[in-house]
Amino acid sequence: MTVKTRFAPSPTGLLHLGNIRTALINWLFARTNNGKFILRIDDTDTERSKDEYVSKIKYDLEWLGIDYDETFNQSSRFEIYKERFEFLKDQERIYPCYETHAELERKRKLQLAAGGKQVYDRSALKLTDQEKRDFESEGRKPHWRFLMNSERIKWNDILKGDIEIDLTSLSDPVLFREDGVPLYTFSSAVDDIDFNVTNVIRGDDHTSNTAVQIELINALDKNNLVFAHHALLKASSGDKLSKRDNVISIESFRETNIEPLAILSLLATIGTSNSIELKESIDQIIKEFKIKTISTSPGRIDIDLLNALNKKLIQNYDF
Ligand code: GLU
Secondary structure, X not given: OOOEEEEOOOOOOOOEHHHHHXXXXXXXXXXXXXXXXXXXXXXXXXXXXXXXXXXXXXXXXXHHOOOOOEEEEHHHHHHHHHHHHHHHHHOOOEEEEOOOHHHHHHHHHHXXXXXXXXXXXXXXXXXXXXXXXXXXXXXXXXXXXXXXXXXXXXEEEOOOEEEEEEHHHOOOOEEEOOOOOEOHHHHHHHHHHHOOOOEEEEEHHHHHHHHHHHHHHHHHOOOOOEEEEEOOOEOOOOOEOOOOOHHHEHHHHHHOOOOHHHHHHHHHHOOEOOOOOOOOOHHHHHHHOOHHHEOOOOOEOOHHHHHHXXXXXXXXXXX
């Protein structure tokens, strides 16, 4: 089976060093395994997604030398998501829910006050057909939740080892909004199946999504995806990186004449067991890549270090 990885940004902002690190790890994993690398644009949220950011994402990748074998936008696949929605409905694995945000919030607060788990109570499963019709005649439209049957999900994570997640501690996820738009959990699982992705490598903020998506993938189609969750890079202050943080966007580095190789050298070694140093070429980065060297504790971005790598690189140039 050909190894296939994917980088799946939402076009809602500029790519920053953390996003590109994920792209780079996926790209290097594909390139070192004779595999394919897909760029998937996660733009099902049509209000927040912007064409301008799609172009910028592609430009950043090209500028850095991260090429892809295939690309597509999720917004071109609404028909397919609809088909899979019907499939899950036939299997009775999704159910309509009519609660408003305010009602859900009230339930959550009551659960919190009672000291219990803040998990959706599945009361929509008990609705009679008449009650559903009554809601609809009031003008309410349902959102749809996935019925998670398993109690526990286990997988062997390439980076984090054996993981076991208690699904009963999570709410049945909403897969479709009231307006019929599929949510990330669903569209991503469908695409990973349809595009024969073999390895999903992403930040560890997705670990509990993975448990849900394994359950979902099993409901849609048995599949042998292998997962790896890397620790997210942090800002030098220890804060989370943000797409709104322009200082660390790839665009801002390009504009301040930071060379692609300085960025790639930093990103290939930060948060790994190797020392951070300037690499001679992208080929050297490919040659040295070993996924297992990626550490599970977060690296911190050090802009001074990036500037120092860049300075060294420029000094090496033969004018
Ligand atoms: N669009 C998702 C994100 O940016 C993709 C996550 C994934 O790799 O599945 O977080």
